[in-house]
Every structure is written in C-alpha cells, then in structure tokens.
Amino acid sequence: MAHRSVAEHRAALRSVVGPGGTEQVPLDRHAVGRRLARDLLAADDLPRFDSSAMDGYAAHPARADQRVLDVVGDVPAGAAAEFVVRPGQAARIMTGARLPEGAVTVVPVERTDAAPTGPAPPKVTIEGDLAPGQHIRRRAEDIARGEVVAPAGTLVDAALLALGRSAGCEHLTVHTPTRVAVVATGAELARHGQDPAAGEIHESNSEMIAALALEGGCRVTHVETCSDDTGELGALFESLAAASDVDLVITTGGVSQGAFEVVRQVGEALGGFEFVHLAMQPGGPQGTGRLGQTPVVCLPGTPVGAYVSFTMLLRPALDERHGNPPREASSATYIGPSRRTRLGRVQFVSAVVRPDGTVSPAPGVHLRALAGANAFIEVPEGVDQFRAGDEVSVRLL
Ligand SMILES: Nc1nc2c(c(=O)[nH]1)N[C@H]1C(S)=C(S)[C@@H](COP(=O)(O)OP(=O)(O)OC[C@H]3O[C@@H](n4cnc5c(N)ncnc54)[C@H](O)[C@@H]3O)O[C@H]1N2
Ligand code: MOO
Numbered sequence: 001m002a003h004r005s006v007a008e009h010r011a012a013l014r015s016v017v018g019p020g021g022t023e024q025v026p027l028d029r030h031a032v033g034r035r036l037a038r039d040l041l042a043a044d045d046l047p048r049f050d051s052s053a054m055d056g057y058a059a060h061p062a063r064a065d066q067r068v069l070d071v072v073g074d075v076p077a078g079a080a081a082e083f084v085v086r087p088g089q090a091a092r093i094m095t096g097a098r099l100p101e102g103a104v105t106v107v108p109v110e111r112t113d114a115a116p117t118g119p120a121p122p123k124v125t126i127e128g129d130l131a132p133g134q135h136i137r138r139r140a141e142d143i144a145r146g147e148v149v150a151p152a153g154t155l156v157d158a159a160l161l162a163l164g165r166s167a168g169c170e171h172l173t174v175h176t177p178t179r180v181a182v183v184a185t186g187a188e189l190a191r192h193g194q195d196p197a198a199g200e201i202h203e204s205n206s207e208m209i210a211a212l213a214l215e216g217g218c219r220v221t222h223v224e225t226c227s228d229d230t231g232e233l234g235a236l237f238e239s240l241a242a243a244s245d246v247d248l249v250i251t252t253g254g255v256s257q258g259a260f261e262v263v264r265q266v267g268e269a270l271g272g273f274e275f276v277h278l279a280m281q282p283g284g285p286q287g288t289g290r291l292g293q294t295p296v297v298c299l300p301g302t303p304v305g306a307y308v309s310f311t312m313l314l315r316p317a318l319d320e321r322h323g324n325p326p327r328e329a330s331s332a333t334y335i336g337p338s339r340r341t342r343l344g345r346v347q348f349v350s351a352v353v354r355p356d357g358t359v360s361p362a363p364g365v366h367l368r369a370l371a372g373a374n375a376f377i378e379v380p381e382g383v384d385q386f387r388a389g390d391e392v393s394v395r396l397l
Helices: 006-017 158-166 205-215 230-242 262-270 303-321 366-371
Strands: 002-004 022-026 056-060 068-075 089-093 105-108 123-125 148-150 171-175 179-185 219-226 248-252 274-278 285-291 294-299 330-334 346-353 358-361 375-379 391-396
Touching: 002 006, 006 274, 006 285, 006 294, 006 303, 056 068, 148 158, 179 205, 179 230, 205 219, 205 248, 205 303, 219 230, 230 262, 230 285, 230 294, 248 303, 262 274, 262 285, 262 294, 294 303, 303 346, 303 366, 303 375, 330 375, 346 391, 358 375
Parallel strands: 002 274, 068 089, 179 219, 179 248, 248 294, 330 358
Antiparallel strands: 022 171, 056 089, 056 105, 068 123, 274 285, 285 294, 330 391, 346 358, 346 375, 375 391
C-alpha cells in the first residue's frame, strides 16, 4: 500500500471532489451561512431619497438669523409631500420621511416651541442655529444603485440580509451546497435505536459525518449503514451513483488491512479506486474513487480517525468548493504533561485551547477527548515529543 503525506492526500481529495457550482437563491434567511459567489450589487439607492433623521421641522429659513417660520404642512413617514417649502417656511416631518422639496435643514422638535403631538401649529419658533444640511440623510449616502453591497466571498448573515434588502436586492448568487451521501460500513454496527447483539456496537459515525458535512456547508441527502457484505455495498453504491441528489459519497470503515474490508474490496473490484496509508495518526488508512461521475471519499472506521480525516483532509476541499476561506493553523503554548509521538507521521491530539493562548490535551481518550476538545494540536512528522512551554501548532475546531 502506498504511503502518502497529509498534503498530498489533501490535494488528492481536492482533485477528486472538484469545483462546485453556483446558484441564484432568494435573499432571505435560508441563505444564511452560504457564501456569495458573485458581488451583490445594489438594485436601488440607499437611502432611496433625502430623508429626515429626526422628528421635527424641515425648514427653509429666508435668512440665516430667521427663527420664526410658517408651517405649511405635515410629512408623515411613507408620504411624499406635494408642497414645496419656500423661504421662510417649514413642514412638520417624521424620522425617515422623505424631505419635501425646498427644505434645507431639519430641526428636532425639542429645539422648537411646538408640542410634539397634536395638530401642526401655524408657526414654529426655532431655538439655536439653523445651519443647512443638519439631520438630513442624503439619498444614496450609504450605497448608490449599482454599487457593491457585498463582494463575492462574503458570508451571508443577518446584517447582509438587511443591507441587501434595504438596497432593493431580491436574489443572491451563492455557492451551491454539495449534496452528500454518508455510508457507514461494518458488520458490527447496530443502527441507532436497535439493541446491539453480542459483538455489535452502537453505530455513531454516520451521524457524526453527516453533522460534519452540514457544518461544512453541505446538504446531507442520504445517510446509510451497510454490513460488510460486498453485494450489499455494491448495490448501495450502484443506487447512489444513479441518484440525482448525490454529488459526493463519503464512506467510513472497511479500508484497512483485515480480511473483511468491504469498501476496499468493492472499490478495487469496481476499479478507479485508490487506497493509501497516510503519514497521519489517527486516520491512517484512506481511499478515494468514483462511482461513474460521483466522487467517493473513503474514511477510516475508527470514529476519531474518521473525524480527523474529515476535518483535516476533506473539509479543505469542501471549503474550496463552497467558497469558504482556508482555515489556517494558529499557535499556542503547550501546558500539559510531556508527551511522546511517533516520528514520520503527523499526529492530531484532541486539545483545549484557552483564551490566554495556552493549550493542553482534552481529558479522556478517543471520542470522550474529542467531544471535550475545541482544537487539535498538530504535531509535525519530524517531532517525537513535546513538553510544557513548547509553542505548538493548533487547529481550532
Ligand atoms: N493490520 C492492520 N490493521 C489495522 C491497520 C493497519 O494498518 N494494519 N490500521 C488501523 C487503523 S490506523 C485504523 S484507523 C483502522 C481503520 O480500519 P477501517 O477503516 O477498516 O475501520 P473498521 O475496521 O471498519 O473499524 C475500525 C474501528 O472503528 C469502529 N467503527 C467502525 N465504524 C463505526 C461506526 N459507524 N460507528 C462507530 N464505530 C465504528 C469499529 O467497530 C472498529 O472498532 O484499522 C486499523 N487496523
Ligand atoms: O488511523 Mo487509525 O486508528 O490511527 O484512526
């Protein structure tokens, strides 16, 4: 079996998974978490018109020192005044209402002698100065029609929805989510909700991989468990290859060196599959292949190995497909007990990174440690031990 570096296998997965598509979706909450594949352009000016930023009076003083003005009308929000505010005049106006023609400044009601409610008075007296342009939101001062509301690559969130809608946009062009089928293999697996017979275990990989796929921006269209029977897996592969809602098949288990490695056996019989051993721990045995046009990524069965493989190898390929930026390693100061690792392979250790920049192994082993971890310590191939005080590379989860 070939041995392969982590970087080489990442590249192999990027190539087998391939680039994704884009699609137009309504500008609504269902787009949250997707990435823009194209710049979002304003369909309208924001604000759409010059408007008042205060409840008060839209005024047109005849002279700089004029303080008493004739009130010629009312402009409630949503209205477009049909009158013009001429020199010496003012109109009562509400916050957000369209500025009537002729008005050059807005005076908040608190700076007038007018009552805030009731009918508009015939005259209003202003306290303080009447400098032009005050408390006016200018048309298009935020964004002009045709301007970029958000560039390609932006993550759609609540604020972007509000901004896009305010600028009159109705649709977004986003990266299409990868539709994923998860297949957990193993004769020992009792499906969720079934009582395991002697020698069987509670199956957990399928839901874990489905959840990781969702977190990675995929849609999960099939979740299957399959025994170690080559006929059963072969038939399942055939139906997934024919399915119109599968862009990627992810298997777990059945890829190492034993006598009943169902994924390897079926993949090797089909041809076009490649099984390798990575210089990585956990997650050594890996495979890739195709069912017709549909890429297949084969992860090892050990739950932590499958998690590490998904997160460290497959997720970067999915991130690229979905327009997500690469997730970089950071560094932290190790404060746990001294630890030996094997030379010649990258090791990922479930760990807890704290806000003060220190990191230590997560308590427990295997899944227990993983569930308590917020990061992996990434120990490079050429390092065989690390001690308290060492700066280590960490991958936040
Ligand atoms: N002779 C060798 N044996 C093994 C090697 C090797 O190089 N030579 N590699 C070991 C490594 S490393 C790993 S990782 C495993 C990977 O084996 P498989 O991918 O074939 O996985 P399985 O044997 O099917 O299962 C391994 C382990 O994980 C449990 N498992 C599997 N699927 C699930 C599931 N869906 N939910 C929960 N738990 C699951 C399974 O019961 C086993 O305990 O091979 C080593 N052996
Ligand atoms: O690759 Mo395995 O046990 O090291 O997950």
